[in-house]
Amino acid sequence: AQTVTQSQPEMSVQEAETVTLSCTYDTSENNYYLFWYKQPPSRQMILVIRQEAYKQQNATENRFSVNFQKAAKSFSLKISDSQLGDTAMYFCAFMSGTSYGKLTFGQGTILTVHP
């Protein structure tokens, strides 16, 4: 079974600075996908960024980028130029290439951006 671990329950950052959220996972599979989801207070989870395991290039989406280290089974999220609207719970998630879309989540990291 796959597991996903986020070791930082809470993080904080000043507006306009950069922050990195950590995620590690454990799997014996070679074909899988990794995701970061954001859940603002009282709102639904939305996808921030995704990474296919077969791609060596790290995914980027505007201010969000990942550092995908397949051998180390690490998948960290970097948020550059942090904004107040980035304040949210962030979930790292794993999806097997053989599943029917099932996501395995980490515990989540609460990120607070301070003005």
Add this chain to the structure above:
Amino acid sequence: EPEVTQTPSHQVTQMGQEVILRCVPISNHLYFYWYRQILGQKVEFLVSFYNNEISEKSEIFDDQFSVERPDGSNFTLKIRSTKLEDSAMYFCASSADRGRATEAFFGQGTRLTVV
């Protein structure tokens, strides 16, 4: 922008009672999911549903749980005889596809409290 909607946002029920949680997925999506999050714990997969049948279910999804798509728009989760430990936030999600890192869209959740 299309979104997944869940009703009610909060439901309180007595132990042993049946409860139905409702979800309206995004209209052109074909894959549907339920997840739950017990307070302070990880978001956990319950079940995935496609073509009017369960595709995959977790060990949590035992005989007291059932899912249904009764009318082509709603997707429901029924808990037959609720227990105290069923108290959790329940999230519905839908996706257009199940693989290739397809984005799952989540609802805001229904907080179920069993007393």
